[in-house]
Amino acid sequence: xxxxxxxxxxxxxxxxxxxxxxxxxxxxxxxxxxxxxxxxxxxxxxxxxxxxxxxxxxxxxxxxxxxxxxxxxxxxxxxxxxxxxxxxxxxxxxxxxxxxxxxxxxxxxxxxxxxxxxxxxxxxxxxxxxxxxxxxxxxxxxxxxxxxxxxxxxxx
Numbered sequence: 001x002x003x004x005x006x007x008x009x010x011x012x013x014x015x016x017x018x019x020x021x022x023x024x025x026x027x028x029x030x031x032x033x034x035x036x037x038x039x040x041x042x043x044x045x046x047x048x049x050x051x052x053x054x055x056x057x058x059x060x061x062x063x064x065x066x067x068x069x070x071x072x073x074x075x076x077x078x079x080x081x082x083x084x085x086x087x088x089x090x091x092x093x094x095x096x097x098x099x100x101x102x103x104x105x106x107x108x109x110x111x112x113x114x115x116x117x118x119x120x121x122x123x124x125x126x127x128x129x130x131x132x133x134x135x136x137x138x139x140x141x142x143x144x145x146x147x148x149x150x151x152x153x154x155x156x
Contacts, residue, residue: 007139015074025063049119090139097133
């Protein structure tokens, strides 16, 4: 098993990609950008999903929740990777990613069972959530097992 930092390295990139997509969907929710490229058929339409009554939770657009979650995860992982004494551990990143994954499962259920319309960009963010959770889970396991990066060789 590799050190936790190895598994967390790609999480930052994936989280920023997820934040970018969520930001686009948030702008689309408010009608600031067009997502016509994602509206292929009546059963595949980002616009229909993103502007439905289900696109808000407690008055907050779900895209804003996704944006906040992806950015929080990126900040958390950057803290773990870059600070000598990080405020967070891989377990925190794993728990946050599981929360996001659970939210993604709920939203996918809404798309399939309630709206009967799929948002392709939402599917991409869900796939990102699966990958992030898997990587954060591996980092958590490595951390629990006490796996560390090999010490650097002394310079001569």
